[in-house]
Amino acid sequence: MTTPNDSSDTIAYLYKQETGEQAVNNNPLLTIQAATGTPPDYPTNLYRLYFVEDGATDITLDHRQLRIEAGQLLALSLTEQVTFDNTAKLISLGFHHDFFCVKVKRTEVYCDGVVFNRISGQPQITLPEQEWPLLRHRFEELREIVQSQSLFTEERAINSLRSLLLQAADYKLRHIENGADEALQKTRISDLVLQFQDLLEKHYLDRKDLEFFSDQLGVTPAKLNRHLKAELGQTVLQAINERIAIAARVELRSGQKSIKEVAIDLGFEDPLYFSRFFKKQFGSSPSYYFSNPQTETNITK
Numbered sequence: 001m002t003t004p005n006d007s008s009d010t011i012a013y014l015y016k017q018e019t020g021e022q023a024v025n026n027n028p029l030l031t032i033q034a035a036t037g038t039p040p041d042y043p044t045n046l047y048r049l050y051f052v053e054d055g056a057t058d059i060t061l062d063h064r065q066l067r068i069e070a071g072q073l074l075a076l077s078l079t080e081q082v083t084f085d086n087t088a089k090l091i092s093l094g095f096h097h098d099f100f101c102v103k104v105k106r107t108e109v110y111c112d113g114v115v116f117n118r119i120s121g122q123p124q125i126t127l128p129e130q131e132w133p134l135l136r137h138r139f140e141e142l143r144e145i146v147q148s149q150s151l152f153t154e155e156r157a158i159n160s161l162r163s164l165l166l167q168a169a170d171y172k173l174r175h176i177e178n179g180a181d182e183a184l185q186k187t188r189i190s191d192l193v194l195q196f197q198d199l200l201e202k203h204y205l206d207r208k209d210l211e212f213f214s215d216q217l218g219v220t221p222a223k224l225n226r227h228l229k230a231e232l233g234q235t236v237l238q239a240i241n242e243r244i245a246i247a248a249r250v251e252l253r254s255g256q257k258s259i260k261e262v263a264i265d266l267g268f269e270d271p272l273y274f275s276r277f278f279k280k281q282f283g284s285s286p287s288y289y290f291s292n293p294q295t296e297t298n299i300t301k
Helices: 129-148 153-180 191-203 210-217 221-232 236-254 259-265 271-282
Strands: 011-014 030-033 047-052 056-061 064-069 072-076 082-084 090-095 124-126
Touching (some): 124 153, 191 210, 221 236, 236 259
Antiparallel strands (some): 030 090, 056 082, 072 124
């Protein structure tokens, strides 16, 4: 596999326009693969899109074996871990939530909805062959925009990425409407659940009681649990535990801290209890996800 450090022309990065600095956690806001081939290793705190231009490729996605066919778009959400075979011929990109989803309202562009929705179980979106050139063009357009680095780079990149996601959402919804996935068709992310997700992001480390979240949102605990169960397939407590586990997985993969240090930072006094908690969430022990830190390159063109 290639990585961002393998070649100076492998990836184009977009950083904060006003400062030229890396935006979040030392990662670029938007990363584009420079040429068709085996994708680079993107940080798992990015949303990622991979388009298979020719043939088919086998992947491993969080312990699952999948085959992605030509004309399919693979959409991965935060923390999902993927590896590709060495013959993969794809073009890809990764973007940070703060760059795109927040800036243009995530309900509008499906960051938490259709494209990256996992309730359906399948990450592939199949596009008809006549749409392939347009999708390929949008990847190429994004790369050219990022490499140009002008006063309007960020806004142009947002508009181009929005078009790409809406194209993907259009065909995923058509697939749903044809009866391929009734479960996702019924899924609607309500304002209440979106507000809960925002509140959870702020308080998942210090508040783990259902009543706190329901009081803050002005609803009964039963109503909040009912909405989350219907829309996300989990209770409030399950959502809190999942968010803590995701934070743990990101920290462990960074290699910056030991398992014990991560456990303490996340409020676990007993590392053994943390290990049991983590394994219950992901089916693997924390040591499986622990890796050495990887350095990131600066902006390249």
